[in-house]
Amino acid sequence: MQGKIIIPHRQVFITSAASVAGHEENAGPLAGRFDITDDGDDRFGMDSFEKSEAEMQRLVLNCAMNKLGVTENDVEIVFAGDLLNQCVSSAYAYTENEIPFLGLFGACSTAAEGLLMASVFTSFAVDCAAAVTSSHNCTSERQFRFPLEYGAQRPPTAQWTVTGAGAFIVSADPQTGNRADGLAVEIAAALPGISRDFGINDANDMGAAMAPSAADTILRYLSLSGTSPEDYDLILTGDLGQRGSELLRDLTSSHGVDISQKHADCGVMIYDIDGQDKHSGGSGCGCSAVVLAADIIPRIRAGELGNVLFIGTGALMNPQALMQGENIVGIAHLVHLKGVK
Amino acid sequence: MQGKIIIPHRQVFITSAASVAGHEENAGPLAGRFDITDDGDDRFGMDSFEKSEAEMQRLVLNCAMNKLGVTENDVEIVFAGDLLNQCVSSAYAYTENEIPFLGLFGACSTAAEGLLMASVFTSFAVDCAAAVTSSHNCTSERQFRFPLEYGAQRPPTAQWTVTGAGAFIVSADPQTGNRADGLAVEIAAALPGISRDFGINDANDMGAAMAPSAADTILRYLSLSGTSPEDYDLILTGDLGQRGSELLRDLTSSHGVDISQKHADCGVMIYDIDGQDKHSGGSGCGCSAVVLAADIIPRIRAGELGNVLFIGTGALMNPQALMQGENIVGIAHLVHLKGVK
Numbered sequence: 001m002q003g004k005i006i007i008p009h010r011q012v013f014i015t016s017a018a019s020v021a022g023h024e025e026n027a028g029p030l031a032g033r034f035d036i037t038d039d040g041d042d043r044f045g046m047d048s049f050e051k052s053e054a055e056m057q058r059l060v061l062n063c064a065m066n067k068l069g070v071t072e073n074d075v076e077i078v079f080a081g082d083l084l085n086q087c088v089s090s091a092y093a094y095t096e097n098e099i100p101f102l103g104l105f106g107a108c109s110t111a112a113e114g115l116l117m118a119s120v121f122t123s124f125a126v127d128c129a130a131a132v133t134s135s136h137n138c139t140s141e142r143q144f145r146f147p148l149e150y151g152a153q154r155p156p157t158a159q160w161t162v163t164g165a166g167a168f169i170v171s172a173d174p175q176t177g178n179r180a181d182g183l184a185v186e187i188a189a190a191l192p193g194i195s196r197d198f199g200i201n202d203a204n205d206m207g208a209a210m211a212p213s214a215a216d217t218i219l220r221y222l223s224l225s226g227t228s229p230e231d232y233d234l235i236l237t238g239d240l241g242q243r244g245s246e247l248l249r250d251l252t253s254s255h256g257v258d259i260s261q262k263h264a265d266c267g268v269m270i271y272d273i274d275g276q277d278k279h280s281g282g283s284g285c286g287c288s289a290v291v292l293a294a295d296i297i298p299r300i301r302a303g304e305l306g307n308v309l310f311i312g313t314g315a316l317m318n319p320q321a322l323m324q325g326e327n328i329v330g331i332a333h334l335v336h337l338k339g340v341k
Numbered sequence: 342m343q344g345k346i347i348i349p350h351r352q353v354f355i356t357s358a359a360s361v362a363g364h365e366e367n368a369g370p371l372a373g374r375f376d377i378t379d380d381g382d383d384r385f386g387m388d389s390f391e392k393s394e395a396e397m398q399r400l401v402l403n404c405a406m407n408k409l410g411v412t413e414n415d416v417e418i419v420f421a422g423d424l425l426n427q428c429v430s431s432a433y434a435y436t437e438n439e440i441p442f443l444g445l446f447g448a449c450s451t452a453a454e455g456l457l458m459a460s461v462f463t464s465f466a467v468d469c470a471a472a473v474t475s476s477h478n479c480t481s482e483r484q485f486r487f488p489l490e491y492g493a494q495r496p497p498t499a500q501w502t503v504t505g506a507g508a509f510i511v512s513a514d515p516q517t518g519n520r521a522d523g524l525a526v527e528i529a530a531a532l533p534g535i536s537r538d539f540g541i542n543d544a545n546d547m548g549a550a551m552a553p554s555a556a557d558t559i560l561r562y563l564s565l566s567g568t569s570p571e572d573y574d575l576i577l578t579g580d581l582g583q584r585g586s587e588l589l590r591d592l593t594s595s596h597g598v599d600i601s602q603k604h605a606d607c608g609v610m611i612y613d614i615d616g617q618d619k620h621s622g623g624s625g626c627g628c629s630a631v632v633l634a635a636d637i638i639p640r641i642r643a644g645e646l647g648n649v650l651f652i653g654t655g656a657l658m659n660p661q662a663l664m665q666g667e668n669i670v671g672i673a674h675l676v677h678l679k680g681v682k
Binding site: 050197 | 343344345347348350389391392414417418422424425426427428429431432433435436439440441442443444445446447448454457458461462464465466467532533534535536537538657658659661662665667670672674
């Protein structure tokens with residue numbers, strides 16, 4: 001059993017979470033729960049979608065800091081990444097503040113990777129860190145698949161890249177700032193994923209590429225921690241969609257572990273899939289980030305969910321590599337969240 | 342003064358370093374010092390340059406592990422990143438081993454960012470981590486500038502992307518494996534960079550975009566640590582090239598800090614710039630990684646250099662963003678290396 005569970009060296013907490021979302025996301029089941037939305041054209045006042053996505057990261061970090069009552073002088077480091085070539089949404093988002101910046105690339109697993117990083121760094125190196133990520137439907141579609149103007153048909157396995165950004169502030173002190181009432185959200189443990197090639201090479205079937213990685217990370221975590229699905233209130237994957245979720249449940253079942261009563265997927269939760277014609281569901285770095293920030297963390301704070309395994313799922317690929325005959329590499333990073341008094 | 346120096350929670354050491362380089366690099370001043378070279382067509386046996394670059398990362402990590410006498414079961418995590426869209430060289434490099442993988446994007450600062458990450462993680466979370474990065478002239482040129490076949494003319498400020506990969510194994514125990522004789526190389530401290538936009542938007546003048554970031558990080562580190570250039574044997578930047586190096590020295594001088602007697606740049610060191618017609622010098626993630634692995638770390642081990650500030654410099658941009666009128670964002674991460682008995 002390869003890998004080791006990372007336990008923060010001191011208790012660390014998600015003390016603030018914020019979400020920014022587009023109009024399609026704010027028309028789904030989580031409507032009204034996002035902190036900032038653009039219910040018009042998803043441009044957030046900018047003249048290109050790439051700039052819109054950087055603006056979303058700026059907005060969401062500012063929002064998370066404001067909710068907590070802290071400023072850029074209090075946040076000692078920001079971890080950020082996104083799907084754009086050379087992660088430019090993240091690169092352009094933080095040039096106007098003075099927060100030290102460490103760039104990540106975990107594709108759609110970035111929210112989990114950022115939380116993992118923040119939990120390690122706040123263990124001793126800093127007292128307060130931020131993890132931010134974003135995706136935008138219009139930047140992703142034209143970069144990874146087709147320009148929107150082509151109106152390309154999408155197969156049933158295709159997912160819809162979420163227009164959304166999430167920011168999480170991780171602090172060693174649960175009382176940092178004026179945190180909202182309720183339980184504190186502890187990052188109790190984390191498990192980095194292993195990159196794996198399962199032979200999937202269809203950019204319209206990302207769920208299939210990521211599901212085996214999610215299964216691998218979940219099974220490793222349960223085994224290494226000596227726990228079972230019954231010990232958790234929720235096993236939440238990032239963006240497997242309907243198809244990837246079915247595959248994940250089948251895969252864990254084939255290893256004798258039934259997660260079906262505990263599993264949910266952010267890509268399935270974020271849209272009314274049939275009503276909004278979203279095929280297999282949502283995807284993208286922003287998918288799990290906004291669902292975690294807008295729905296799951298408030299439910300942990302309210303005491304509704306006590307023990308949550310959050311598994312960020314990522315598909316590591318680019319279109320050129322697929323044209324060169326490479327497969328899509330899957331990765332899945334896990335963080336274990338707990339509501340504590 | 343924003344930012345905080347990160348001091349590892351326990352002593353951590355670079356216990357192994359390896360380098361893989363192409364034929365142009367092995368024809369320069371460091372010829373014969375690299376562990377593995379392709380002195381023919383820089384393909385390393387693969388049928389596309391993108392696959393060659395992934396192969397270089399695989400080779401260099403294996404080489405670093407072999408030199409130390411450890412296996413993939415001993416390395417508990419690998420931090421890796423590169424310049425390709427969605428960091429695919431890194432993504433494809435580790436699917437055949439079982440090492441947990443955390444992807445980074447720091448552009449050409451990735452070697453320093455990886456060492457910083459590894460020093461924090463080996464402080465308590467793991468005992469042994471690897472940091473790996475790569476660049477390849479043929480993959481970078483066609484992605485960032487022009488297809489090689491165009492034979493585009495390059496201005497004097499242009500840099501030459503290094504074909505090279507470096508791997509560093511960071512361990513809490515300096516006696517891990519059968520480390521080569523000599524002093525141990527301690528990572529004594531690190532300082533994450535702040536992303537900054539200085540208004541440069543010429544992809545053929547990366548040195549100018551990164552020099553102010555290097556100056557900023559160096560000046561912050563000296564100020565925060567209460568030290569001066571005289572306290573160090575070497576202040577080594579990653580890939581500013583000749584032009585960026587001049588700018589850096591001017592910038593620090595304008596703040597009353599003269600680094601000219603201590604400063605060297607990997608991008609200047611790696612080529613016989615005039616003899617090899619390399620314009621402003623080398624660049625790319627691999628540039629600082631191979632110079633550090635092949636030249637600097639052996640000199641620290643030999644006792645020739647006792648105190649080294651290594652500043653990885655990165656230009657955060659993509660060609661589309663520049664066409665949309667954005668500037669190149671600079672970043673510079675610092676690690677402080679010490680030879681210790």
